[in-house]
Amino acid sequence: MSNFIRTLKTKVLLGDGAMGTMLAALGLPPGQSPELWMPEHPETIKKIHQAYLEAGSEVIQTNTFGANAIKLKEYHASSLVREINIKAAKLAKEVAGTKAFVAGIVGPSGHFPAPLGDISWTELVEVFAEQVQALAEGGADFIFLETFSDLGEARAALYAAKQYTSLPVACSLTYTKGRTLTGTTPEVAAVVLEAMGADLVGANCSTGPEELLEVMAAYRKATNLPLLVEPNAGMPEFIAGKTVYKLSPEIMARYVEPFRQLGVNLIGACCGSTPEHIKAMSQAFVSREPVWPSPRTFPTRLASRTQVVSLGTSxxxxxxxxxxxxxxxxxxxxxxxxxxxxxxxxxxxxxxxxxxxxxxxxxxxxxxxxxxxxxxxxxxxxxxxxxxxxxxxxxxxxxxxxxxxxxxxxxxxxxxxxxxxxxxxxxxxxxxxxxxxxxxxxxxxxxxxxxxxxxxxxxxxxxxxxxxxxxxxxxxxxxxxxxxxxxxxxxxxxxxxxxxxxxxxxxxxxxxxxxxxxxxxxxxxxxxxxxxxxxxxxxxxxxxxxxxxxxxxxxxxxxxxxxxxxxxxxxxxSGKTAPIVEERKDPGSTNKEPSLETL
Amino acid sequence: MSNFIRTLKTKVLLGDGAMGTMLAALGLPPGQSPELWMPEHPETIKKIHQAYLEAGSEVIQTNTFGANAIKLKEYHASSLVREINIKAAKLAKEVAGTKAFVAGIVGPSGHFPAPLGDISWTELVEVFAEQVQALAEGGADFIFLETFSDLGEARAALYAAKQYTSLPVACSLTYTKGRTLTGTTPEVAAVVLEAMGADLVGANCSTGPEELLEVMAAYRKATNLPLLVEPNAGMPEFIAGKTVYKLSPEIMARYVEPFRQLGVNLIGACCGSTPEHIKAMSQAFVSREPVWPSPRTFPTRLASRTQVVSLGTSxxxxxxxxxxxxxxxxxxxxxxxxxxxxxxxxxxxxxxxxxxxxxxxxxxxxxxxxxxxxxxxxxxxxxxxxxxxxxxxxxxxxxxxxxxxxxxxxxxxxxxxxxxxxxxxxxxxxxxxxxxxxxxxxxxxxxxxxxxxxxxxxxxxxxxxxxxxxxxxxxxxxxxxxxxxxxxxxxxxxxxxxxxxxxxxxxxxxxxxxxxxxxxxxxxxxxxxxxxxxxxxxxxxxxxxxxxxxxxxxxxxxxxxxxxxxxxxxxxxSGKTAPIVEERKDPGSTNKEPSLETL
Ligand SMILES: [Zn+2]
Ligand SMILES: [Zn+2]
Ligand SMILES: [Zn+2]
Missing domain, CATH: 3.20.20.20 (Dihydropteroate synthase-like)
Known part of the structure; x- marks a missing residue:
């Protein structure tokens, strides 16, 4: 068992917050790729990591959210995947030292796998394999797949991470009204990702902490795995052409204990958050003791992208x-x-x-x-x-x-x-x-x-x-x-x-x-x-x-x-009672508004 | 266990033959009741018993076939039941001594119980109870219910014998084409009579030994009880106004061993037989060893008057x-x-x-x-x-x-x-x-x-x-x-x-x-x-x-x-094969010709 997982078992860890807002404040020009900007501004990146570390973060995320070959192709830079990911992991590690764990961040490719989208399983796995191998090489303590809105893509990324590294893998989806963009519930995600070997599952980004309370409760009901949550600082609002997140550090901090009580093991923040948010959250813990569910065994569970069905004595x-x-x-x-x-x-x-x-x-x-x-x-x-x-x-x-x-x-x-x-x-x-x-x-x-x-x-x-x-x-x-x-x-x-x-x-x-x-x-x-x-x-x-x-x-x-x-x-x-049918979620027809990662 | 039953278990016994023909030859006037004639001719009766004893009979039947209140009423003599039965048993016993067993003979009343006939259960039981008690008092070794053509009446007689005496009871029906007059098969008879407590079951009279081979085989298949058979000396034929039985002693004797081999334990003869028949039969035994079926247990068997159905694992x-x-x-x-x-x-x-x-x-x-x-x-x-x-x-x-x-x-x-x-x-x-x-x-x-x-x-x-x-x-x-x-x-x-x-x-x-x-x-x-x-x-x-x-x-x-x-x-x-239905025997509509006891 890795040191990261061993630590998680005994202590609820505090993650970090957004990088985008910090980078913009420190000179990243609008429209530029944060990952491509990094190699020439390593100190700026380290400064942000340092700020989170000082605010209390025990998990530092690499600046690699879009550092996969598909995303970088938009900047004609897909040949730089390995270099950027190694670099980013090293920068984070230099700051974290032994005081924090480095999360090798992997974001979605921006394309759905077939048949919803146009990309094949093999291509997806190759793309993610390249990235995760570089993150591992750079010294990441675990792979953190985050902000995925499609279970199929997350599953391919998780497969790549498990097959091409020996690191623990965290896998986090983003939810609106309890489902991902393509119809997956936390229960489905827990079942599928755990079966694929995820070490940590959870939710990030989304509409802020309030709605994720229910999501995390559903995760906890569905798995014995450690959980993670990193909500946005509230619902994204579009004001004067800009995306704004209004939740203050104090308000974000109010959710720390409820999440811990629900059994979440890694609590951080996503879009709109700053070291001030993390600092407030750090001070909000009543205890760092993880709240584990009482021991449970689950029936045999099968899942489509949208439904879990169970087989078993009960x-x-x-x-x-x-x-x-x-x-x-x-x-x-x-x-x-x-x-x-x-x-x-x-x-x-x-x-x-x-x-x-x-x-x-x-x-x-x-x-x-x-x-x-x-x-x-x-x-x-x-x-x-x-x-x-x-x-x-x-x-x-x-x-x-x-x-x-x-x-x-x-x-x-x-x-x-x-x-x-x-x-x-x-x-x-x-x-x-x-x-x-x-x-x-x-x-x-x-x-x-x-x-x-x-x-x-x-x-x-x-x-x-x-x-x-x-x-x-x-x-x-x-x-x-x-x-x-x-x-x-x-x-x-x-x-x-x-x-x-x-x-x-x-x-x-x-x-x-x-x-x-x-x-x-x-x-x-x-x-x-x-x-x-x-x-x-x-x-x-x-x-x-x-x-x-x-x-x-x-x-x-x-x-x-x-x-x-x-x-x-x-x-x-027998026709005596009308069935309580869970409404069919047509992939792509509901939850039309994705909470896109906009850092 | 009575001495009679104990003996039967180890040795096949030879019964006696008809009394009617013998009585006629010795002076019984046509149309007279053999039972009413007896008290005044005890020596004639004893002479017949003696003749059978000397021929080899080990079971001597009392001259009481019609000695029940209903039959004797035809002669206005129903008050004589007790006296006649006691007398008859004593006469037989005097001859038999310790050399043969005395069978207290009980024949049918001549009336069917309701609803086929007009007589009630209670009346039937009273009539038979009176007779069997007297036979027991006179010294019969067992009660021998014989020549019954209706299972309901036999059942009432058997009930009376079991309830009102402590003697073993043999119960014998008469068959034509494998069924009694009112539709009972040997299997049904075996099941019902054994359940009622019969100690010995079988067939007598009927159409002679040939057809009873099959009947006795069916009995042996259906019960572990000792069996008896006493066939007529062939099919009754009506020649010049008289009933004639044509089977010679030699031919009757040929059936002795087949019956023994089938498992019959008491073999005698009925209408038309004489001491010569018995003598020939006595010499026909190859062995007196009873042939018992290999040990069997039966399922739960229920029976109507015409069908057996079984309940059980097989x-x-x-x-x-x-x-x-x-x-x-x-x-x-x-x-x-x-x-x-x-x-x-x-x-x-x-x-x-x-x-x-x-x-x-x-x-x-x-x-x-x-x-x-x-x-x-x-x-x-x-x-x-x-x-x-x-x-x-x-x-x-x-x-x-x-x-x-x-x-x-x-x-x-x-x-x-x-x-x-x-x-x-x-x-x-x-x-x-x-x-x-x-x-x-x-x-x-x-x-x-x-x-x-x-x-x-x-x-x-x-x-x-x-x-x-x-x-x-x-x-x-x-x-x-x-x-x-x-x-x-x-x-x-x-x-x-x-x-x-x-x-x-x-x-x-x-x-x-x-x-x-x-x-x-x-x-x-x-x-x-x-x-x-x-x-x-x-x-x-x-x-x-x-x-x-x-x-x-x-x-x-x-x-x-x-x-x-x-x-x-x-x-x-499932309709793939036509059912093999056993034809419905309408009571009274088939087997219309009863083999009436005409001695
Ligand atoms: Zn976010
Ligand atoms: Zn007869
Ligand atoms: Zn007879």
């Missing part, structure tokens, strides 16, 4: 739509062949309307490029829908393409107990922050006995943990064979689910429909078997949501197994 | 129709008030058409005579339908009336763990040969925890065994409360079922519909909960069969839990 059973799968459906195979995304989106939407809370995406058509289709499918479906995706693919190269494009926390379907599978799939789950379904089969096939399936599940969970994948991110599928060939064997699956739940305590999921393969009235068998599996503790089911009996069974079993206290979900499904 | 789950219950249905309450049996029969038939294999009969309408209605309901429904009845009544006096009228093996619904209930209901189950549902509640109500319900179930099973009720005749209902008030509690019932199955090994049944009381879409919850309960090992469910989803769930769960090997039942229910 959650409603998760219905995962199985219908985007060309294996048994010719129209789907044909749609992939023609890349008919409107049809596939429609297929997806219909499943969600019927109650699916996540969608399985299988693009495996013989002869077609699975990696290309998976990446395309992920892009299209995540744009069209709010529900998280399950990437149904066992070829590592293809799967990786899909995972790169997925801007949430995906569920991989699947790894199994074979060495080849474990060694290729688990590293991808770790790198791309995905949960993973583990099938209880191995080199010898699907064992008949529940105990043998448990043993494979145990191995998968152990191996996943060796890859630093959290236990709650392993979801076991005990597999069911068709009841047509050996009827009683289906109960072995039910028993396996029960054993896996009891002994391993991990979440379980099951592809249900196979049980009725080759038999008439499949809906009867699917729903009855689903009830049996849910009774044994099954947490999620990959099913056909258009078969209404299946959804009715899920709602009924949820109630009967105590997962629906107050019968709220059941009453909604 | 059986298809039994769907019991719940709809004849006035508690929540005004039309049913009104039908009972008006004794509108056509409507109630229709309600019953609709449930059977929908797949119910047994029907619950609850007649509890406040202000009406429950005993009267239960007796009437039993009479009407058992006449209209083939499926066994579940008598849903907890008031012992009323229940007893229903049990008396029921000519099969009923299922009592119910006893519970309260002392008052155990002490009043269990003796009725024993006396009337019924299985009994034990509810897991007691003085303190329904316990919350599965373990506590198991404890009550354990107590009920133990107490039933103290009352000499077989373990397989106790069926536990673990009870479910509505999920509306405390959702998760339903799983406690599922757990209780599992515990009861595992620890006690008894059959289980459940009134399912209560789980959805007060909730919308009850069918969803009922069928889902049913699946959960069936998964835990539930053997039967009291449900609304007109809710097709329930029946579909039963068929599906049967397949999935391995109770439907080959999916035969599932394919029938």
């Amino acid at each position: 959650e409603l059973p998760l219905m995962i739509g199985e219908r985007i799968n060309p294996t048994a459906r010719k129209t789907i195979a044909e749609a992939f062949r023609q890349e008919n995304w409107p049809l596939l989106n429609e297929e997806a939407r219909n499943q969600v309307k019927a109650g699916a809370l996540a969608l399985d995406l299988n693009v495996g058509v013989p002869g077609l490029d699975e990696g290309h289709l998976l990446a395309q499918g992920v892009q299209h479906l995540q744009l069209a829908l709010d529900v998280p995706l399950v990437l149904d693919c066992t070829r590592p190269e293809a799967l990786e393409k899909g995972l790169q494009e997925y801007q949430g926390k995906a569920l991989i379907n699947s790894v199994n107990g074979e060495e080849g599978s474990l060694n290729s799939i688990l590293p991808l789950a770790r790198k791309y922050g995905a949960a993973v379904i583990g099938l209880t089969l191995d080199e010898r096939g699907i064992p008949e006995k529940a105990e043998e399936r448990l043993a494979i599940a145990e191995k998968i969970v152990r191996r996943a943990q060796e890859y630093d994948i959290a236990k709650e991110d392993v979801v076991i599928d005990c597999l069911v064979l068709t009841a047509a060939t050996s009827p009683g064997i289906a109960m072995e699956t039910v028993r396996a689910i029960q054993l896996v739940k009891e002994r391993l305590g991990v979440s379980t999921v099951l592809g249900v429909s196979n049980v009725s393969h080759g038999l008439p009235q499949r809906s009867w068998l699917n729903s009855t078997f689903l009830a049996l599996a849910l009774g044994a503790g099954l947490d999620g089911a990959i099913v056909n949501p258009l078969d209404t009996r299946v959804g009715e069974t899920v709602a009924s079993a949820a109630l009967l197994t105590g997962r629906d206290p107050g019968a709220q979900n059941y009453l909604v499904r | 059986e298809l789950p039994l769907m019991i129709g719940e709809r004849i219950n006035p508690t929540a249905r005004k039309t049913i309450a009104e039908a009972f008030r008006q004794e509108n049996w056509p409507l109630l029969n229709e309600e019953a038939r609709n449930q059977v058409k929908a797949g119910a294999l047994a029907l619950d009969l609850n007649v509890g309408v406040p202000g009406l005579d429950e005993g009267h209605l239960l007796a009437q309901g039993v009479q009407h429904l058992q006449l209209a339908l083939d499926v066994p009845l579940v008598l849903d009544c907890t008031r012992p006096e009323a229940l007893e009336k229903g049990l008396q009228e029921y000519q099969g093996k009923a299922l009592i619904n119910s006893v519970n763990g309260e002392e008052g209930s155990l002490n009043s209901i269990l003796p009725l189950a024993r006396k009337y040969g019924a299985a009994v549902i034990g509810l897991t509640l007691d003085e303190r109500g329904i316990p919350e925890k599965a373990e506590e319900r198991l404890a009550i179930a354990e107590k009920i099973v133990r107490r039933a065994q103290e009352y000499d009720i077989a373990k397989e005749d106790v069926v536990i209902d673990c009870l479910v409360l509505t999920a509306a008030t405390s959702p998760g509690i339903a799983m406690e019932t599922v757990r209780a079922i599992q515990l009861v199955k595992e620890r006690l090994g008894v059959s289980t049944v459940l009134g399912v519909s209560n789980v959805s009381h007060g909730l919308p879409q009850r069918s969803w919850l009922n069928s889902t909960f049913l699946a959960l309960a069936l998964g835990a090992g539930l053997d039967g469910a009291i449900v609304n069969p007109l809710d097709t989803r329930v029946g579909e769930t039963v068929a599906s769960a049967a397949l999935l839990t391995g109770r439907d090997p080959g999916a035969q039942n599932y394919l029938v229910r």
